[in-house]
Amino acid sequence: MTLSLTLGALVSLICGLDRVAILQMMVSRPIVAAPLTALLLGEPLVGLQIGVMVELLWLARLPVGAAVPPDDTQVAIASSVLVIALGQSLDASGTELLLLCLFVAIPLGKVGQYFDRYAREYNVRLVKQVSSALSRGSFLAAEGQHLRGLISFSLSSLGTYAVIILGGWSIIPLLWPYVQQPLSYSSSWMQLAFPLVGITVILGTINVSRAITLFCAAFCMSFLLMWLV
Amino acid sequence: MAISWRTRLHIWFRLLLLQASWNFETLQGIGFFYALFPGLRKLYGKEKLPEVSLKYIGYFNTHVYFAPLVAGAVLRLEEDRASGTVVPEVEIDDFKEMVAAPYAAIGDAFFWGGLRPLVAGVALFFAVKGILWAPLIFVLLYNIVPIWIRTVFFSHGYRHGLKSVEFIQRHKLPDLAIHTKEAAVVILGGLSAFMVFSQLTQHQLPSWLGMLTLIPMVMLGLVARKGISTLLLVIITVSAIFLIGLFWADVVQLMVF
Numbered sequence: 001m002t003l004s005l006t007l008g009a010l011v012s013l014i015c016g017l018d019r020v021a022i023l024q025m026m027v028s029r030p031i032v033a034a035p036l037t038a039l040l041l042g043e044p045l046v047g048l049q050i051g052v053m054v055e056l057l058w059l060a061r062l063p064v065g066a067a068v069p070p071d072d073t074q075v076a077i078a079s080s081v082l083v084i085a086l087g088q089s090l091d092a093s094g095t096e097l098l099l100l101c102l103f104v105a106i107p108l109g110k111v112g113q114y115f116d117r118y119a120r121e122y123n124v125r126l127v128k129q130v131s132s133a134l135s136r137g138s139f140l141a142a143e144g145q146h147l148r149g150l151i152s153f154s155l156s157s158l159g160t161y162a163v164i165i166l167g168g169w170s171i172i173p174l175l176w177p178y179v180q181q182p183l184s185y186s187s188s189w190m191q192l193a194f195p196l197v198g199i200t201v202i203l204g205t206i207n208v209s210r211a212i213t214l215f216c217a218a219f220c221m222s223f224l225l226m227w228l229v
Numbered sequence: 230m231a232i233s234w235r236t237r238l239h240i241w242f243r244l245l246l247l248q249a250s251w252n253f254e255t256l257q258g259i260g261f262f263y264a265l266f267p268g269l270r271k272l273y274g275k276e277k278l279p280e281v282s283l284k285y286i287g288y289f290n291t292h293v294y295f296a297p298l299v300a301g302a303v304l305r306l307e308e309d310r311a312s313g314t315v316v317p318e319v320e321i322d323d324f325k326e327m328v329a330a331p332y333a334a335i336g337d338a339f340f341w342g343g344l345r346p347l348v349a350g351v352a353l354f355f356a357v358k359g360i361l362w363a364p365l366i367f368v369l370l371y372n373i374v375p376i377w378i379r380t381v382f383f384s385h386g387y388r389h390g391l392k393s394v395e396f397i398q399r400h401k402l403p404d405l406a407i408h409t410k411e412a413a414v415v416i417l418g419g420l421s422a423f424m425v426f427s428q429l430t431q432h433q434l435p436s437w438l439g440m441l442t443l444i445p446m447v448m449l450g451l452v453a454r455k456g457i458s459t460l461l462l463v464i465i466t467v468s469a470i471f472l473i474g475l476f477w478a479d480v481v482q483l484m485v486f
Binding site: 021022023024025026028031032035045051056057059061062063064070107120121122123124127130136141143145146148153182183185189190194195197199200201203206207209212215216217219220222226 | 338359453
């Protein structure tokens, strides 16, 4: 249990930094972060399922200028940890548990936006510190202040991860006995709904003329091809 | 004095940490200073270096993958200014201000709005099939263009200075962004069809039902255009499916007994 949470925290930290502060190689995307977490915990397919469900949800929310999109990275990582760890302690598995974990993690993930905002507000202090270090001619200190920003972003990622894990850990075991059966009637359709909702949001917000026409044409053509073949 | 390739490489690596101190006041300002500092240190003596450095920690914001292009060009301008042999046509601060916003707009449209959904769509085809390599496919496919742009544009910026702007114009990136977005829409259309078709096949339902999926999808797309949050759309859709599932289960039970 502790090992699972620690491994999850480690992935949360690395992917959280990739999201804004360093590299931007997109290992922070849910389709990468969730399977990576689940692979480390020994159940990569769980992570892949979560990645498929979360990847497209907020893809249309662009990190443009000072805009802070919801932290889908931590939602994906924490959900993977919750599904695997709670699955062992509740002796449960399957799409129903996965869905319940996501239903709890997604609203809690909104907290990540506040942490992310706070990290960026906190980093404003660094501007003054860099300025005074440069005025003193202390260049090494000025460079160090820049790297101190990484601490804010690390804490923000870990904070979001902790909130989702703690929230999920206290809510999911209480809900599970009541929702397991009702969820089983429609779990596979709900699983399909997540990426489809994400795609509709992308369609609604993408700046392409006749996006809906193009989408419908591609959908129909692909569907007919699969039907015929 | 020309900046050596070692220093330029050092700067290139530091640009990977451009946003480490991202903040609401100067955005990437400190990061831009941090990245360029090894070059500035080579060009200016201890007396002038604090004054020059202070100029760089102000507001700066561009797309993170285009920052190397700006950094390369600024480095060349600094080199010209420090040597005193060539007088730059525009002030370095003005140049930064002039190019940062347009580059940010082009980068946001191309990378975040086009390439990312396109590659995500491709990777999800593999993921839906349960292929565990899907994340690796996503990372590899996505990073080809950013790594190329970060490397080639940085060297181009350094070689051409002010004229690096023409390089962007020649590549017609805004047009490419539109085409990438169109390709993303097509891929996502195919992906939706694939997921719906697989689901129907799995439940042994008639395939033509899948065409009906377009109706709620288009409706939700139009609702999303009005600015309704994704979270709300998820709650509405999932609740509707949950209630239909419960109703369906009751109907089936009634029919059985």
